[in-house]
Amino acid sequence: MYHVIFHIDEKEKWPLVLGNVKNFMADHMAAEIEVLANAAAVNGYRSGAFIDQMRELSDQGAKFVACQNALNAQHILKEDLPEFVSVVPAGVVELVKKQSSGYAYIKP
Amino acid sequence: MYHVIFHIDEKEKWPLVLGNVKNFMADHMAAEIEVLANAAAVNGYRSGAFIDQMRELSDQGAKFVACQNALNAQHILKEDLPEFVSVVPAGVVELVKKQSSGYAYIKP
Amino acid sequence: MYHVIFHIDEKEKWPLVLGNVKNFMADHMAAEIEVLANAAAVNGYRSGAFIDQMRELSDQGAKFVACQNALNAQHILKEDLPEFVSVVPAGVVELVKKQSSGYAYIKP
Structure with a gap:
């Protein structure tokens, strides 16, 4: 089984990232897929435009973090995030841990 | 022997990517090198400005995908691509497969 | 112990990269951390705005390359770089070597 972590730190890249995840899942539904957002990209979790598409991918097994x-830094509360988004203390540490475990x- | 996959998804990044590949090959001619283009970057394979430089790197062993x-999505036919470019069904899957095999x- | 290499090739990304390194070190002081700058990003090593922050991170163990x-290409001499910056012949080769050794x- 493949494992992959997608990294996004710019809000403008959400359409590209979500398209990438969709294409990946179309080919490998069984993979472990995580999308890790840090820096300004976390604002995408507050944007109506992307939530529906994210939820659909989440329902199919992708993890949003x-x-x-x-x-x-962006003054966003955990309570303001969609229910399918989980939070890690430091995005960069998550990126390293996941790669170290084979992602x-x-x-x- | 080193293995490396260069990822490009923005057309504007072709000069940077090709310069990176050239620098890498100058130091490690024996490596396995793949350039994987997805999203808007595939338009670079239709652009006269880059084809000659790509072909030269391809002749030296770099793979262009x-x-x-x-x-x-960009309405480009496989037949319209230079003869040295190969096609994979999903670029993101190729990126994961190659990393999983040590790239x-x-x-x- | 974790090992990580941060790659920067655009000068505008220095604030983001340095923030990332700071966040990583706040969580994992014991890790091996390298920041590899190539292309236009090497100009950041000549910019007063970033040197103090880099030196502080360097003092805490991060390596700047x-x-x-x-x-x-940017007409910068090694002698013009801050004393804590080391130089490698080819940044892309460094990125591959480090990943091959587990970074x-x-x-x-």
């Missing part, structure tokens, strides 16, 4: 450091890294 | 999903990942 | 190919890769 936000960086707590970034939420603090491939993709930065669209 | 296009994502079929991206070709579809380093670089996103210029 | 510049690509010689990029220094040549995670992050491109902010």
Whole structure:
């Protein structure tokens, strides 16, 4: 089984990232897929435009994660995030831990 | 022997990517090198400005690959690509497979 | 112990990269951390705005590295770099070597 973590730190890249995840799942539904958002990209979790598409991918098994450091910097509360988004203390640490445990890294 | 996959998804990044590949080959001619283009970057395979430089690097052993999903989205036919470009069904899957088999990942 | 290499090739990304390194070190002071700058990003090593923050992170153990190919292209001499910056012949080769020896890769 393949494991992959998609990294996004710019809000403008959400359409590209979500398209990438969709294409990946179309081919490999059984993979472990995580989307890790840090820096300004966490604002995408507050944007109506992307939530429906994210929820659909989440329902199909993709994990959506936000960086707590970034939420603090962007003044976003955990309670304001969609229910399918989980939070890690530091996005960069999550990226390293996942790669260390065998995840491939993709930065669209 | 080193293995590396360069990922490009923005057309504007072709000069940077090709410069990176050239620099890498100057130091490690024996490595396995793949350039994987998806999203809007596949348009670079239709652009006269880059083809000569790509062909030269291809002649020296670098592999140039296009994502079929991206070709579809950009309305580019496989027949329209230079003869040295190969096509994979999904660029993101190629990126994960290659990393899983030991390739380093670089996103210029 | 975790190992991570941060890749930067655009000068504008220095604030983001340095913030990422700071966040990583706040969580994992014991990790091996390298920041590899190539292309236009090596100009950041000449910019007063970032040097103090880099030196502080360097004092805490982060390694700052510049690509010689990029220094040549940007007409920067090794002697002009801060004393804590080391130079490698080719940044892309450094990125591959480090990943091959177990470093995670992050491109902010």
